[in-house]
Every structure is written in structure tokens, then in C-alpha cells.
Amino acid sequence: MASQAPQHALPVLYEGLEPISKEKHGDLKIDNIDGPAIMSKVHAVPVTVEEFPMLQRHYPVVFSAGDNPVPLALMGLHEGVNAFVNDKGRLDDDFLYIPAYIRRYPFMLARLTKDAEDLSLCVDPTSGAIGDKGHPLFENDEPSEATKRVMQFCEQFEMGAQRTAMFMKELKELDLLMEGEVSIQPEGLEQPFVYRGFQMVDEKKFSELSGDKLRKMNQNGMLPVILAHLLSLAQIREIFQRQMKLGKGPKELTEMMEKANKAKADA
Template identity: 40%
Template sequence: MTTTAQPGLGQITGNVLFYSQPEPLSPEMHGKMGVKSMDGPFGFAKPGHAIPLTVGEFPLAAVTGPIIFVGDEKMPISVMGLNAGDNMFLRDDGLFEPGAYIPAYIRRYPFVFANDEGAKQMVLCIDRGAEFVVDKGYDQPFFEADGQPSQYTKNCIEFCNNFEIERQRTASFVQLLKDLDLFETKTASFTPTSPDGTQGEPQKIAEYFGVSEEKLNALPADKLAEIRNNGALPQIYAHLVSLVGWDRLVALALARAPAAPQAANA
């Protein structure tokens, strides 16, 4: 999604996963709109096989799947599927599998902050294209009759503010890992096994950035104490432990694959 400009707000820019029709939230445009309740509200996230993650979420997300770092910025990502466009933990009814961690990035939808370059500030937007954003039959209005934000909107604004704080903390965490030169390129692979038990050639699933255990163990004692005391070390270990989740994703993919046709008995 590429955000669009609104009169008087300057040029709002940025690409954000899931958001197809972002609009700066205002009582003039959305005073008679709101959000309706849905039994399965997360259907929009089905295409999200790789979801941005904040560092405070690492311990919770680690039990669901791999946490990796991608791109030049080394953005932390929760891997929720092996194939682009398929979140393996999201069911067809729009609900997540029981026990799967739902990243805050998904939970904040349809709200999002966008950059207003003209005003040099962040602007709160909603995705007008969200299935549950409606102009009638809603359960939670965006605004009260006097044009003030509803309690629902206030709660969402607080959530988005907290998310932005966590996003900045995540950027500092990643910069720390860069400064300590802890990143290395890692590869996730899978070795298929045929029905007769023979193993095929390993297949590469993904290539990504992760923390090098060798570099971590080689840190000087004072640096190791520093990342322990500032809380970075437990998050690093959560990332490392999460990488066993590649096996879980492969197991899920194999379990859902169509069964090979069996030869009929004579």
C-alpha cells in the first residue's frame, strides 16, 4: 500500500503491509463511520507470511515460529508461513490457530501511523478498505456526536502510540546488534524423505540474517554484561531459540500437503 495525500495534511508517504486504502482519521471524513464486530476479524492477514515484530514481542512470538532479520535495516520478522501470501497459522474463518501468537502489527489494524512530510509529524490513519470499517451497522464509532474521538478510538490511539515506542526501541536494539557485529547470514533448509526412507537433496527454504552464536560467545566480558544488564541478551536468546520453529513450519506444510496417491492392492 502507498499512502495518499489529503488536503491540508501535506504528502503522506510509506508502504505498509495490509493497508489498501489509508486515510488520515478525521471527524469530517469519518464522523459517521466505525467498526463492526466480526467472528473472524483477521482474514486480512492471510497474505502475511512474514510479519514485522517489535523486540518486546520476541519471547511470545518465539513459541510460534522463527524470528529473523531481513533487509539492509535488519528488520525483525515473525515468519508465519513458508510461501509468500500464505499465513499458515491463520484459518479460513479469519481466526488464528489456538496458541499462535498474534503480532501487535496485526492487532493494531485498521489503524496505523503515517509520515506527513509537509507537517513533519506522524498522522493517524485508518484503512478505509478494511472489511470491518463501515458507515452503518457498526458496533464501535470512531467519533462521538460532538466530534471527539470515541473511547474505542482513544484506546486504539494509545495502542498505536505504544507500538511506535516499541518500534523505536526495536530500532535501537537492532543498531546495538549491528554495532557489536553480531549478525551473520543464515540458511534454513529441509531434507525431504521418500516413502522408502531414502533422503533427497536438501532444499533451501530461506536465507536471512540472524545472530551468530559464535560472535555472541566471543564478546568481551564487559560487552556481554552490558547487553545482559540492558535487557538485550534475553531477546537475543529468544531469537536464537525461535529458529527451531523452521521445523514446525515444515511439519505443518507437510501435514497440509495433498496425500500422494496410493497404489491399489491387487
């Protein structure tokens, strides 16, 4: 635990970051928060490979564009739209699996400098999670049990992130990624909505892998992860429907539905 905030671009959700220290936070406490309000504007969050089986039941899991892709859980199909939370950042469905990235907030482990070897526990000071209510951060000048639990969860997340990086490295070496595209044809419109800007596993290349490669992927745990990813893509249409119900769908379709509803009301 150190005293200098990390100087680099902030990750998704975080609006600030400062290391937790006895000197600055010795008398403060950890309070539970429902979720950052900014969550309502976040349409995708990073996820780890261990989460794919749980995620695929609720969210599409895709890979970001570019040469260094990372797996993402899509919570919306448009920038600034989250189909699962309200304007205060609270989940509308109590039975959804919540990605570990969100559950980790407002804490995270970070290197305070580029050359630092160790990771320090940091918090987003804008979150409202640190104050005079809740569980103490420190007891008898040592991190409290509550702080240790937070630290343990953040460490588990970091280990998951390392395993995810290894998975992505092997996926690229196998040349299994392709540019993704999903077309959704709503009733009443001539042209479909086409979503791009992500990557996905190429099912054709995947089906043509040799038995030896598939056996190895099964042994190292890659196979069920890839299958969960492919199954999750069906959730894209579910999110589209969620957005439409919330009035956050494509402008053209939203306008068409508003006109139809007005015509019914006037009839």
C-alpha cells in the same frame, strides 16, 4: 487528525490508508474484524523486541536481508503461504500469540507528508472495520473512548518500533548478524530443502563476546531478546510440518506424498 492520505508505499497488509477525521468519519463506527483476507498470503510480519519472548514459542523470529534489517515473525516458509491462517485470514489456532502488527490492523499512525512532525491516526478503508456497526469513532465532536484505545495501542506500537530500531542499531554495531540458512531433510528425498534470504545472530560471534559486553547487553535488555531469537529458530521445522499438513509444502515433496497416498488407496 487531518484530511490528506499519506503518499508513500503501503506497509504489509494495508491495501489503502486514509486519515481519520471528524469531517469524514464523524458518524461512523468501529467494528471488529477477524483479520484481513490478504493475511493468508503474508508469510512474514514485522515485530518489536518486546514481543520476542512470546513469539519464540510459536514462530521463528529472523531479520530481513539487506543493510537495514528489521525483525520478522515467519508465518510461512514460502512467499504467499501462511501456515497459521485460513483463506479468510482467520487464525486456525485460538492459543497462538498474535503479533502486535496484526492486532494493530486496520489502524496505524502515519505522517501525512514527509515533512510532518506529528503522526496521524489512519485506517485502511478497504478493511470493512469502519461503518454503521460497532462503537462510535466520535462522541460530542471528540474522539470516542474506543478511538482513544485504538490511538493508545498504535502509540505503544510506535514506541516499541523505536526501541526495536535502537536494538537493531546496537546489533549491527556489534557485528553479530550473519546470512541465515536452514536445511530440512524430509524422509524419502535425497536432497534437503535449504532456506535462505534472511539474517540471524551469529552464534559463534555471540559466544565470543567479552564479559563486559555481555554484562551491558544484560543490563540494557538485549541479551534475553537475542536468546529468544536463537531459540525461536527451532520453529522453522515446525512451520515446515504445518505447511506439509496443509498441502502447502515444497512442490516436490507434496507430489511425492500425493503419490504415496494414492498408492495406499489403490492397494
